[in-house]
Amino acid sequence: MNADYVPRIKLMGFVSYKNPWIHFKRNTHEFILYFVKNGELHLQENGVAHVLKKGDLLVLEPHLDHEGTRKHTCDYYYIHFEHPDIHPAPDRPLSLLAKQWIMGESDPAGKDSNRQLYFPKTCTLTQKKSLHHMHHALGEMLQLYRRKHFNRSLTALKFMEMLIELSRESLFDELENDSPHTKSYMKVHALLDYIHEHYAQKIISSEIELRFECNYDYINRVFAKLTGLTIMRYVNQVRIHHAKELIEATHLSFGEIGYLTGLDDPFYFSKVFKKYVGMSPNQYYKQVHEKK
Numbered sequence: 647m648n649a650d651y652v653p654r655i656k657l658m659g660f661v662s663y664k665n666p667w668i669h670f671k672r673n674t675h676e677f678i679l680y681f682v683k684n685g686e687l688h689l690q691e692n693g694v695a696h697v698l699k700k701g702d703l704l705v706l707e708p709h710l711d712h713e714g715t716r717k718h719t720c721d722y723y724y725i726h727f728e729h730p731d732i733h734p735a736p737d738r739p740l741s742l743l744a745k746q747w748i749m750g751e752s753d754p755a756g757k758d759s760n761r762q763l764y765f766p767k768t769c770t771l772t773q774k775k776s777l778h779h780m781h782h783a784l785g786e787m788l789q790l791y792r793r794k795h796f797n798r799s800l801t802a803l804k805f806m807e808m809l810i811e812l813s814r815e816s817l818f819d820e821l822e823n824d825s826p827h828t829k830s831y832m833k834v835h836a837l838l839d840y841i842h843e844h845y846a847q848k849i850i851s852s853e854i855e856l857r858f859e860c861n862y863d864y865i866n867r868v869f870a871k872l873t874g875l876t877i878m879r880y881v882n883q884v885r886i887h888h889a890k891e892l893i894e895a896t897h898l899s900f901g902e903i904g905y906l907t908g909l910d911d912p913f914y915f916s917k918v919f920k921k922y923v924g925m926s927p928n929q930y931y932k933q934v935h936e937k938k
Contacts, residue, residue: 652802653809657726658791660784669714676728678706681780685720689713698722701771703780703812705742707734723784727805740767744809765813776815783808799934800894807887814838830868833858837869837877845884846908851877885909886922893931900927 656676660683669689680687680698687698691712696704706712735743744763771777783804790801814835837858841849851862854877858865870876875883885907892903904915919927 652799653727653729653805655725655727655787655791655798655801655805658724658788660721660723660788662721663719666717666719667714668717669712671711671713673709673711674706674726675708676726677708677732679723679725679727680704680706681723681784683721683723683781685722686718687714687720687722688716688718690715696768699770701777702768703766703771704768705765707742707767723788725784725787725805734767735764738764741765742767763810763813765809769812769815771815779811780808783811797894800891803887803891803894830860830865831872833860833865834869834872837865838873838880841877841881841884845881845888846906848908849878849881881908882918883922886919889915889919889927890923890930893927894934903927 663685669687680689681703682698682700684700687696687702689696689698689704689706689712691706692710695715698704729744732742732744735741741764744765771780787801787804787808790797790804837854840857854860854865855862866877869880873880889903889907889909892898892906896903898906900915901912904910904912907915909915909918916927919930923930925933
């Protein structure tokens with residue numbers, strides 16, 4: 647894993663203020679993500695006020711003053727992180743642009759300039775599924791962080807996955823509100839959910855056409871326009887992402903990992919893994935476990 651292209655988590659935790667509390671004033675060198683579980687968090691950043699309630703998320707930027715504006719009870723998660731190439735997105739207000747995060751087979755090192763991730767600086771998760779997913783992701787990350795031997799790379803992978811999911815939800819919220827092609831975009835949204843739930847199973851074009859009542863070639867073009875990847879390349883990217891997590895966290899054989907991620911032919915698993923990661927599964931295993 648190239649550490650230049652993943653966020654570095656500096657500090658994270660969960661706090662619960664049962665008595666009214668006001669955030670202190672400060673200016674940091676890193677990004678800070680807040681996610682409110684209950685109550686309210688009243689903040690201002692560089693003079694812009696934010697009132698965060700249940701399900702609200704806010705990313706504060708480095709080198710800007712922020713402070714509380716009102717006392718209130720609040721339960722929230724926080725993550726302090728650094729990344730060498732995250733900036734405000736000039737073409738999308740209240741969004742942050744992270745370049746070089748998403749690895750693709752055309753550039754295993756993750757340096758493809760087309761691999762750009764826009765994620766919201768502030769958003770509200772209203773759907774029960776999204777809230778549950780966020781709580782689960784943050785809970786997993788916090789458990790990893792609190793372990794005696796903190797696994798930085800696995801925690802960073804989970805953090806990236808969480809922000810990619812936020813990016814996807816934000817994009818489709820925009821499309822649902824503004825786009826004349828909402829029906830096709832919503833099918834892509836549903837297809838993305840399907841891929842993330844069924845990546846370990848066989849996914850073929852005829853099944854996609856039947857399940858989503860669409861022409862595969864057309865939905866593949868729309869999918870590529872929105873994600874930057876064709877459907878099957880995206881499927882393999884998801885599979886390899888989960889394979890990397892299993893290599894990080896377990897000592898399963900590569901055959902078992904391939905089976906659990908939908909690439910049950912050992913030769914094909916090794917071939918796809920090397921195409922997306924830039925090294926064989928065995929080389930990756932040695933790299934991540936030598937650091938422990």
